[in-house]
Amino acid sequence: MSTFSRRRTRSRRDRHGRGLRGPLVPVQVPLSRSRAEQFDDLVLDAVEDLESRWERELAGVEFAVEDVPWVEHTDEEEAELDSDVLDDAGVPLARLMPARREQGQDVPPRIIVYRRPLELRAHDREDLADLVRDVVVDQVATLLGRDPEEIDPTG
Numbered sequence: 001m002s003t004f005s006r007r008r009t010r011s012r013r014d015r016h017g018r019g020l021r022g023p024l025v026p027v028q029v030p031l032s033r034s035r036a037e038q039f040d041d042l043v044l045d046a047v048e049d050l051e052s053r054w055e056r057e058l059a060g061v062e063f064a065v066e067d068v069p070w071v072e073h074t075d076e077e078e079a080e081l082d083s084d085v086l087d088d089a090g091v092p093l094a095r096l097m098p099a100r101r102e103q104g105q106d107v108p109p110r111i112i113v114y115r116r117p118l119e120l121r122a123h124d125r126e127d128l129a130d131l132v133r134d135v136v137v138d139q140v141a142t143l144l145g146r147d148p149e150e151i152d153p154t155g
Contacts, residue, residue: 039115040065042129046136050151057144062110063136069095069114091117094135096142111139 033041047063069092097110113135122128133152141148 035119036065036067036115038125039119039128039132042132043113043136045129046133049133050136050140054140054144054151058140060108061140061143062108064110064112065115066112067114068116093117093121093131094139096139098143109143111136111143113139 043063043065051058093114095112095114097112099109100107113132118131118135119128122131134148137148137152141151144151
């Protein structure tokens with residue numbers, strides 16, 4: 001039995017016997033958050049700011065982040081893409097899925113922001129934050145049928 005417990009202890013160590021690897025940076029340091037988590041925070045900041053001004057209109061709207069856009073080939077009506085948030089190559093930066101009825105249930109509108117296309121277009125973190133905000137504002141404006149300057153006069 002002692003052999004088993006000793007073996008179990010060894011299996012938790014790396015092959016040089018130095019123990020488990022710990023985090024590279026402390027949790028309090030910004031580097032401890034992944035790029036995806038940092039991007040999620042940028043989207044959340046933009047959404048929270050808009051929800052504070054458009055709370056009633058955005059009630060029930062879902063916001064999501066996906067890494068890359070994917071195309072689903074169906075015979076159903078495709079979701080609306082705002083041409084203002086497409087780059088020259090036609091890669092969407094975000095997607096608006098209007099409210100719909102699916103299998104007898106109402107599905108709320110959803111705005112999906114694509115992380116990788118936005119990260120590739122940004123020069124630095126500040127540029128990425130501005131780009132994320134612009135894309136979220138454009139999608140909210142399309143959803144509400146309003147002008148983006150009306151949705152976010154500061155942008």
